[in-house]
Amino acid sequence: MKLRAIVVDDEPHARESLCRLLKAHPEIDVVAECQNGLEAVKAVHNLQPEVMFLDIHMPKLDGFDVLELLGASMPMTVFVSAHDEYALQAFEASALDYLLKPVSADRLAKSTERLASRWRESSHAFALPDTDAMLRKHQQGAAPINRILVRDKADVHVVPTADIIAIEAADDYVVIHTEKMKHIKQDTLANLEALLDNKQFCRIHRSTIINLDYLVGIETEGRDSRFALMKNNSQYAVSRSGYAKLVQQL
């Protein structure tokens, strides 16, 4: 039995040395090296590896962003970091192991053993990360987010919050409307509402958040039936409580 693995790290020497160490473990077959989070998402989607060795501190998308984007398609993940401060967060994100750099051959052997036995035990069934809780924790007390990460199969879009006109809920997904295109993301409105800047965004309806910067006017049709008119000529229903919030925020 062979496990196919990808190695994700932004330092070329780190990738190379980990690959060399992994050569001592024939049960692990490195099928791709990725130098950033975008490449990692792409490789997981295209190659469907069983194992991912994932660095945490990387440009643009860090290791946690990668897991958030992968969601249910996350392979068995071993975090590899030079710093121990993320260990707890890593296990919350359902990481199977947490290796400290520089990685020793002995410690890596333990990790590969763990991977193999986990694979034998339960095939690929393992706890999925609670990405919502992860994200909230990540953001707690922090400044509002200025971007939303969206995955479309193998591609990752980094959507600046300033470009978002509105976000609508649809079943388990949200639809993010920008001037140029629509993005679909597996997330909840409540979660996004908590992360977005509440001075710029307003939840005007149970299933709609709008960007106030794109709001042109509010149209009233009869009693308690209102619509928010946006710059791109789209319009969204405003609920009674949403209207109260809107008035308060404006």
Place this chain on the structure above:
Amino acid sequence: MHPVFRSNRSLQSVIALWLVFAIVLSLLPTTLAGMRVDIGLLVFGPWFFLLLFFCLPNYYISEHLDLQKTSAIHLLSAQLGAMAVTIAFWFVLGYLWAKYAAFLFSTPLTSIYLHSLRINLPLGCGIYLLWIFIHYAYLLALQSEKNQSETLQKQLLLNQIELQIVKETVHPHFLYNSLNMLANLALAAPEKINPLCTRMADFLRYSVNYGNKQWVTLEEEIEHVRNYLMIEQERFGDRFELLLKVEDSLSQRQVIPLLLFPLVENCVKHGIDSSLERGYIHIEIKAEDGGLSFVIENSYDALGKKPRSTGIGQKALIKRLQAIYGGNYRFDVSATETSYRVSLWMSDRQALLEKPA
């Protein structure tokens, strides 16, 4: 409180000294009036001794009338007025005492007392003036000591900031990252270890040793950040372009140590490290406006992953500049969606710390 009263010892020694002084002083009118020494001492001795306690309160007046802040006329009139009132009161007291002594010894002491006023008046005024001088001398010494301790404190603060910067520089993260890179290179490219270790050693030596120096040459500073950037370049695999423009004539100019490092470190952490695309760091140093001008610009990705940063490095640098240059420096930051630029200018002269010639 008057400094004399602050300790028992000083009070005792001043009283003992004054006792001797009072005896010597009272001998003067005694001999001039041709009195018997014992009667003279009895009449004038306690009186002159009492003058001490008339003079000491002048301390509070002197403390109130600051030499530097009070106009000469105001100071002179107030002090002379205080002297006139005090001496007059002292004389009334002396007259009463002489009258009492005259009654005690049935000798015409009051007329002798009044007669000796010619000598005692300038004597009393002189002693009072002497105390004014003593008080001001004491206050001035106190002031200069205070100034000195303030300067020392400022220097101490500066040293603390500098120590903090060294700690930041030789931060465990830097050491971890470096060790980690060496461990990786040992497997991946052993031939690179030796030159890299040399650079790291130079970098650390400079960071740690600079504390002994107040000034370094611009050349040394540039070499230091170049070492740092080369180490980062090796780590990240040529992720940025470095453009360094320095006029040759400036290489021996004196600057404060670790001036550039916190700024360049910020370029890497916030600019290069958070962006996927290959970035740039441009550094331009030139003589301008009677000083040195630095422009440090880096590429920036507004949507990149931001490091958790406390911004201590830059804040500490500004504190140091403030402490060393006072108002004679400028520090400006301008940012766009894709770039971040720090402009720094320091005057050649008027640094608060002396530069070597």
